[in-house]
Amino acid sequence: MSSRLFVFLVPLVVIAIFWFMARAEKGKHHDPTHKGFFERNGTALGIVFIALVAFWTLFLVTLPYLYMVVESFHPKLPPAQRGGPTDVLTIAQYKSFFINPVDNEINTTHIWAFVFSIITSVLVTAVNFAICYPLAYYMAQAGTAQKVRLIMLALIVPYWVNEILRAFSLRLLLASKGLINQALMGLGITSTPIDFLSINVGLYVGLSYAYLLVMIFPLYNAIESLDKNQIEAARDLGAPWWKIHRDVVIPYAKPGIASGCTMVFMLAAGSLAAPQFLGGPSTLWFTSIVYDFFFQAFNWPRGAAYAFILLTACIAFVLLMLRMFKVSLGETIK
């Protein structure tokens, strides 16, 4: 229990250090006109402000994650043994991702699920970008105000439908006797129904659709602020349309593209509902494994360790991509 207790002290220690640093700084450069925080806001209000911000950042943001970090470095124990002599710090949970503790073989199932999730998320991000870029460009530069409003509405309204309903109607559409298969067979394109769901078409479509807006709005925002004259200037200088996009629009919209792609990738890799409802029967999505550790096996330490593996890998991947495309992290949140 001691290490678990210790982690709750970390934020307090950090705050205390910062407070002393601020005090030392203030002592060095004494400014008589400076009014302190409590002087400006009054004691009662000041305390309320600090308490609210502290509650939010400590209890709702920092501590749960810190607790999960600590948990992931512990063995799974029955409640009676927690804090006992067997409750030691260990990297066994992280190791179990690579080497299955049951048979000491390489944990191919989980590693494959992990790789599959990452690759699928990359694909979904690419597909989303391919769909959203032309649309965002049209909305931001080409379309009339009225048409843009209409498109916005058509984009947003479907999101009022809840995720479960959306996912299962998609299943209905893609099922062996679903509308699409019947249409394909009716047109004579295929004689036997295609099992879209088991080859994960449903998963790709569902994931892409789920995060469409997350992609389109950063793109739209970025392209919208581009001066139309820049596009016309490139055209006037002889550039065909695709070179205008390659040389003028995309470089300009790069922060927006990075922001949209980062968010879609992160959300897709961490998504739970769409893969569970729409994935094929043999498809193992990484977050589903994490979910099962928490709620089926009640193995919180291992679940936490897996979740952090996913988080670290995603962050590393995104940073690598940003570096590759020469976008700074600050630009993506503009």
Next chain:
Amino acid sequence: MSAGVELDHITVRFGQFTAVDDATLDIRGGEFFSFLGPSGCGKTTILRTVSGFLDPSQGKVRIGGQDMAGIGPNKRPTALIFQNLALFPLMTVADNITYGLRVRGVSKEERRKRAGELLDLIALPGQGDKLVSELSGGQKQRVAIARALAVQPKVLLLDEPLSALDLKLRQHMRNELRAIQQQVGITFIYITHDQGEALTMSDRIAVMSDGVIQQVADGKTVYDHPDTPFVASFVGENNPFAGKVVSADGEHAAIETAHGVLRGRNDRKLKAGDRAILFVRPESFRLGAGASDATIVSETLSSAFEGNATHVFLKGSTKKDITVTVARHGSHRIPAQGEAAAIHFDPSMGVVLPEGKMARE
């Protein structure tokens, strides 16, 4: 190499609004041609029609004798300099200048060579690696010119490119633009609402109002022999005196105005009984009485000393005062406020035009 531009009965409509109404015009190859008019007169619309960003509702644009219908802006032998320049902010100066060559597949070495030449032309040698944001307003201006010239257009279109510069720089750039035009020898079509720019730089000027070309002539003709009341009142200062023609011959016409019968040149061959406006420029007036049909007597409202000249304002018959510009040299006594003053003019310096719309003050 340069090419002439023909506008053949061009009409451009936006819904109900007619931006350009039946413009016919022949711009000669190698000419510095300006479209002059107030904002909203349709001059930018003409420019966009020539560059290909806009299709005329009726009529044809021909460049070098070739019909441009169906040819996009990226395929026309024109280059446009935008009002806000529209330089590419993420590219270096050299990349900006050679962008047109890059999209044409010109090799890197060739591009570097051309960039060097053009940077020399615009007097920015060795500055190719800078970012556009590191340049001053005048330098950006020159980079925009170089970028347009790099693609070796036959016609260069300029959309009020000097309007963002401060006064001193603007006057300097006028000379520079004219010099560049003479050096490269291609057709320049220049859009401006600034008559000073149009008069100093252009070989010929088309004055436009409400989508209609009012007059096409060289600067001196536009100033001295305006065709319409709009041209007379828009280009330079002018004093209008409205009335009815009482007598006219081939050379002069006399019109009955609120200040009596006055005489001026009858360029437009008006006949007795026509409604007309006599225009006399402030610098054409002289203090003191002259011939009875060229003299106005009115109350002095105020005067303004301006160094090289003094402006005297007399009470007019309309809201507008009569402005008289008195040159500094000469022993004139400036009439005092409230004093009745006589002024006269040489009838060959006044012009009688048929009644019509004037420029807004």
